[in-house]
Amino acid sequence: MFKRLxxxxxxxxxxxxxxxxxxxxxxxxxxxxxxAKPNGTTAVVLEQPKTVIPGDNLVxxxxxxxxxxxxxxxxxxxxxxxxxVAFNGTSxxxxxxxxxxxxxxxxxxxxTYPRDNGDVxxxxxxxxxHVKWKFSRALSAGSEGKLIFRGTVK
Amino acid sequence: xxRQEKPACEWRSHPxxxxxxxxxxxxxAGAAALLLTPVSAQAAGxxxxxxxxxxxxxxxxxPSGGSPVxxxxxxxxxxVDELLDVTVVSSDPGDIATSPALTGQATTYQxxxxxxxxxxxxLSADTxxxxxxxxxTFEQIILDSNGNGVYDPGVDTIYTPGTNxxxxxxxxxxxxxxxxxxxxxxxxxxxxEIELSAVASTGSGTPGDIFAGQGDGGGDAVVxxxxxxxxxxxxxxxxxxxxxxxxxxxxxxxxxxxxxxxGAVIRYQLVATTTGTGxxxxxxxxxxxxxxxxxxxxSITLEGAALTDAPGDADAGAFDGSSIAVSLGTVPGxxxxxxxxxxxxx
Numbered sequence: 001m002f003k004r005l006x007x008x009x010x011x012x013x014x015x016x017x018x019x020x021x022x023x024x025x026x027x028x029x030x031x032x033x034x035x036a037k038p039n040g041t042t043a044v045v046l047e048q049p050k051t052v053i054p055g056d057n058l059v060x061x062x063x064x065x066x067x068x069x070x071x072x073x074x075x076x077x078x079x080x081x082x083x084x085v086a087f088n089g090t091s092x093x094x095x096x097x098x099x100x101x102x103x104x105x106x107x108x109x110x111x112t113y114p115r116d117n118g119d120v121x122x123x124x125x126x127x128x129x130h131v132k133w134k135f136s137r138a139l140s141a142g143s144e145g146k147l148i149f150r151g152t153v154k
Numbered sequence: 155x156x157r158q159e160k161p162a163c164e165w166r167s168h169p170x171x172x173x174x175x176x177x178x179x180x181x182x183a184g185a186a187a188l189l190l191t192p193v194s195a196q197a198a199g200x201x202x203x204x205x206x207x208x209x210x211x212x213x214x215x216x217p218s219g220g221s222p223v224x225x226x227x228x229x230x231x232x233x234v235d236e237l238l239d240v241t242v243v244s245s246d247p248g249d250i251a252t253s254p255a256l257t258g259q260a261t262t263y264q265x266x267x268x269x270x271x272x273x274x275x276x277l278s279a280d281t282x283x284x285x286x287x288x289x290x291t292f293e294q295i296i297l298d299s300n301g302n303g304v305y306d307p308g309v310d311t312i313y314t315p316g317t318n319x320x321x322x323x324x325x326x327x328x329x330x331x332x333x334x335x336x337x338x339x340x341x342x343x344x345x346x347e348i349e350l351s352a353v354a355s356t357g358s359g360t361p362g363d364i365f366a367g368q369g370d371g372g373g374d375a376v377v378x379x380x381x382x383x384x385x386x387x388x389x390x391x392x393x394x395x396x397x398x399x400x401x402x403x404x405x406x407x408x409x410x411x412x413x414x415x416x417g418a419v420i421r422y423q424l425v426a427t428t429t430g431t432g433x434x435x436x437x438x439x440x441x442x443x444x445x446x447x448x449x450x451x452x453s454i455t456l457e458g459a460a461l462t463d464a465p466g467d468a469d470a471g472a473f474d475g476s477s478i479a480v481s482l483g484t485v486p487g488x489x490x491x492x493x494x495x496x497x498x499x500x
Contacts, residue, residue, distance in 0.1 A: 024225075026227050028230065055237075060208060078212075078213070080209070084200035085206060
């Protein structure tokens with residue numbers, strides 16, 4: 001009974017109840033805009049958009065930080081892709097992905113996607129539904145980092 | 155930032171897995187330019203007004219091996235603006251054959267909303283394009299209301315700009331007809347260009363132009379790669395044909411001469427010559443038997459072959475008591491037909 005109550009508290013207020021290893025997570029979405037520079041070259045700048053149009057390239061940045069006093073083990077970060085966004089890769093390739101709504105996971109090259117006729121084909125970036133980073137080491141107190149992936153507005 | 159964690163990934167085989175975050179981020183910036191290739195979206199893309207909502211989640215074990223904790227990030231919401239795009243494509247497989255002085259001659263086009271929102275389009279016809287041989291007289295623009303791709307007079311809807319501008323959903327198409335009157339002065343083999351233009355009602359211009367707050371679904375409307383305006387042309391080709399008839403006579407008298415005396419036989423020859431690129435349909439040649447002569451029965455020939463006199467039978471010849479007739483059917487331009495018949499001078 002006591003344990004069940006403890007879990008309930010954890011679900012209601014995970015941050016405050018678990019002061020020992022308290023991780024904060026923030027999400028930012030940027031749009032790449034090409035800006036012509038006076039010298040004739042084109043620069044790519046990142047802006048935080050309110051609106052986008054199909055074809056726009058987006059950069060998703062997830063920042064994490066262990067703001068608690070103890071390490072957080074088995075740390076992983078998951079970002080389900082918004083329906084209107086096609087996955088366009090990460091910058092480091094260390095992610096695992098799912099193409100079936102988060103049921104199975106792996107590097108994209110190891111996944112398959114069912115065709116309409118029941119066959120399977122190698123999974124494509126546009127099939128990706130979730131992106132995940134799993135950390136093999138505990139996130140020590142005070143440590144932080146960023147995870148970045150890219151997507152295109154369908 | 156106090157210190158950087160090294161999130162060695164589970165996929166240890168990856169060469170970047172062990173690189174500290176700061177190093178990885180600089181690689182990220184370097185790789186950015188290489189990753190710009192856009193993913194091919196659907197034709198129209200995400201529907202205007204859709205919210206893109208992004209939330210990340212982190213999971214980790216609670217203290218001293220406790221139950222896993224899951225936390226959500228903040229929510230980022232971005233609205234998809236309306237992209238204004240349209241294409242106009244002529245549906246006619248090639249030049250449309252027509253003839254001078256015809257009315258209600260249709261050219262056919264397909265207008266497609268290649269944007270991502272519901273959009274009305276303003277249509278206009280240009281029948282006075284330069285560079286062709288003649289201009290038609292514009293009659294009407296017609297919307298193919300039953301969607302069968304064929305102009306149905308009295309069924310399809312007459313278009314009035316600003317009144318019934320067709321509203322198309324993303325990826326939706328409509329067939330449009332332009333009706334023209336072909337001038338009587340148009341000559342054989344002349345061509346006329348007929349252009350249909352469609353412009354998004356919200357606005358058009360240079361790709362990237364923004365009409366703030368006017369997008370379908372509440373966002374902005376942004377001019378797409380087509381400039382939110384397009385046009386295409388269909389062509390009329392005059393295919394006319396004419397016939398000229400040359401009649402000649404040779405006389406053979408009963409004495410072996412060529413005098414037109416009673417009893418002499420006159421052999422008439424009619425040569426019909428067609429010219430032009432079109433066809434003459436149901437071309438029939440008739441000739442009255444001259445006064446004071448008597449038709450020689452069964453004497454009609456066509457291209458040297460004998461025809462019978464009986465009307466309504468299988469062959470082309472007929473004699474009705476006062477004139478001969480030969481039905482030539484449909485004859486294309488550039489051909490000749492030679493008919494002969496004989497009479498005897500009374």
